[in-house]
Amino acid sequence: MTARDEGADLRPIDPSPVVVLIRPQLAENIGSVARAMGNGGLFHLRLVAPRDGWPQDRAMRTASGAYRILEAATVHESVADAVADLHRVFATCPRPRHIVKPLLTARGAAAELREIGNRGLRMGLLFGPERAGLDNDDIAHADSLIRYPLNPDFMSLNLAQAVMVMAHEWWMACDETPARDMITHKTHVATKGELENFLTHLIAECDASGFLRNAPKRPGMVRNLRHFFQRGEVTEQELRTLHGVITELAHSRHQPSPEPEHGE
Amino acid sequence: MTARDEGADLRPIDPSPVVVLIRPQLAENIGSVARAMGNGGLFHLRLVAPRDGWPQDRAMRTASGAYRILEAATVHESVADAVADLHRVFATCPRPRHIVKPLLTARGAAAELREIGNRGLRMGLLFGPERAGLDNDDIAHADSLIRYPLNPDFMSLNLAQAVMVMAHEWWMACDETPARDMITHKTHVATKGELENFLTHLIAECDASGFLRNAPKRPGMVRNLRHFFQRGEVTEQELRTLHGVITELAHSRHQPSPEPEHGE
Numbered sequence: 001m002t003a004r005d006e007g008a009d010l011r012p013i014d015p016s017p018v019v020v021l022i023r024p025q026l027a028e029n030i031g032s033v034a035r036a037m038g039n040g041g042l043f044h045l046r047l048v049a050p051r052d053g054w055p056q057d058r059a060m061r062t063a064s065g066a067y068r069i070l071e072a073a074t075v076h077e078s079v080a081d082a083v084a085d086l087h088r089v090f091a092t093c094p095r096p097r098h099i100v101k102p103l104l105t106a107r108g109a110a111a112e113l114r115e116i117g118n119r120g121l122r123m124g125l126l127f128g129p130e131r132a133g134l135d136n137d138d139i140a141h142a143d144s145l146i147r148y149p150l151n152p153d154f155m156s157l158n159l160a161q162a163v164m165v166m167a168h169e170w171w172m173a174c175d176e177t178p179a180r181d182m183i184t185h186k187t188h189v190a191t192k193g194e195l196e197n198f199l200t201h202l203i204a205e206c207d208a209s210g211f212l213r214n215a216p217k218r219p220g221m222v223r224n225l226r227h228f229f230q231r232g233e234v235t236e237q238e239l240r241t242l243h244g245v246i247t248e249l250a251h252s253r254h255q256p257s258p259e260p261e262h263g264e
Numbered sequence: 265m266t267a268r269d270e271g272a273d274l275r276p277i278d279p280s281p282v283v284v285l286i287r288p289q290l291a292e293n294i295g296s297v298a299r300a301m302g303n304g305g306l307f308h309l310r311l312v313a314p315r316d317g318w319p320q321d322r323a324m325r326t327a328s329g330a331y332r333i334l335e336a337a338t339v340h341e342s343v344a345d346a347v348a349d350l351h352r353v354f355a356t357c358p359r360p361r362h363i364v365k366p367l368l369t370a371r372g373a374a375a376e377l378r379e380i381g382n383r384g385l386r387m388g389l390l391f392g393p394e395r396a397g398l399d400n401d402d403i404a405h406a407d408s409l410i411r412y413p414l415n416p417d418f419m420s421l422n423l424a425q426a427v428m429v430m431a432h433e434w435w436m437a438c439d440e441t442p443a444r445d446m447i448t449h450k451t452h453v454a455t456k457g458e459l460e461n462f463l464t465h466l467i468a469e470c471d472a473s474g475f476l477r478n479a480p481k482r483p484g485m486v487r488n489l490r491h492f493f494q495r496g497e498v499t500e501q502e503l504r505t506l507h508g509v510i511t512e513l514a515h516s517r518h519q520p521s522p523e524p525e526h527g528e
Contacts, residue, residue: 009417036425038418064420098449100499107436108443145447148432149439153273154302156328161300164425165432168412172371175413179372183409185362235364 304431
């Protein structure tokens, strides 16, 4: 499967916010932005006064298959034009100063965007140019600001990284994947009964081998073995393998060991 | 302030997980990974068998100031060597197959990593090479897998983007920034009393101007005005500005308008 094929299924998953890149400088970054948008289920891209014009081959090269996003992108002369048909606009802004506005984390913004989109309103996310970020006139077009909580000693984010964080939060805001799951392949997590069956086998062979011959210590040793096997989610298939290991070890104990080749 | 200065304060914020890049191909990506790590408060970087050797000037160019992370990075011959001193290892893995392991979202993994770190255990995050990702032998070194929930039609993530998502989640897992706040500059959100004071002024001038002269409609019109000004958090400074606007409009109403210059 080629990179181009990989992006062939990319399409709008609406409602989703428009990403507005304001005066972007590097075409490579525009391509990387498109890739990040595709990852997070965003599709609509608008470019305000891209420095080197549009379209750009260099953007295609970094988009890694997100061509449909770049092909559907529109170019605008001003921020006002780019947001004219939108109902709510959020501006990403690392260090807002002298501004009175609601300020959201990426996560907070994603939750609000989901809620706004569900009401049928069109929404946009403004990202500033690589070097300088949004200026005060750009920000005046926004209802709210977004600032990502990040390491205060190193806040400067690459443009595509900034879009990636927002795209991931947008996707997560309505994703229902369990935070922790157990993946199993052609098997299932063992029930306590299946585990008990294995422990009975293990302890019987331990008794037979003499490993548990110290009667006063035996209850504690059995408990330790139980604790170990109870610690994680063991699968039915793993128990079968362990049954096999125990049987084989116990069996080979009754057989004479093969002579070492070099003899003595 | 130069880019190099910007990263001068970068230092470990421990406990924090080690980022292990396995067979990374492009030095530019290693630099971008360092930048993303710095953004999210990660510092410890290990490289297993980097394709083009190490160090690399091209990594410095994309690190955007995160030089200290690159300078402290260590190179390892094998995954086993890179993780030997760690207690818990998580592997990022877009499409785990035929594997039985716990599977976490980036957010779920960040929460577990915080908990593990708080217990004084050392932890690592494995990221595979750009094109192929981690192979099954690499993954066998991990306790758990991490898979980001993302657009199933476009899952392929740039290496530095993958690190950025994890670094942002790591930072967010113990960040206390309110999801929504109101930023104010040399002012504060107005109290209901301050708002009432303004509304009294507004309504008095509306009465004086005759805007509310329709007695049956007056109560509804007053309520509409109240609803509008109650909708968001207005600041004390904005109320002072609005007081000024009302006073000025009411004052100029009593003055004769200046003659238009061209006369008639």
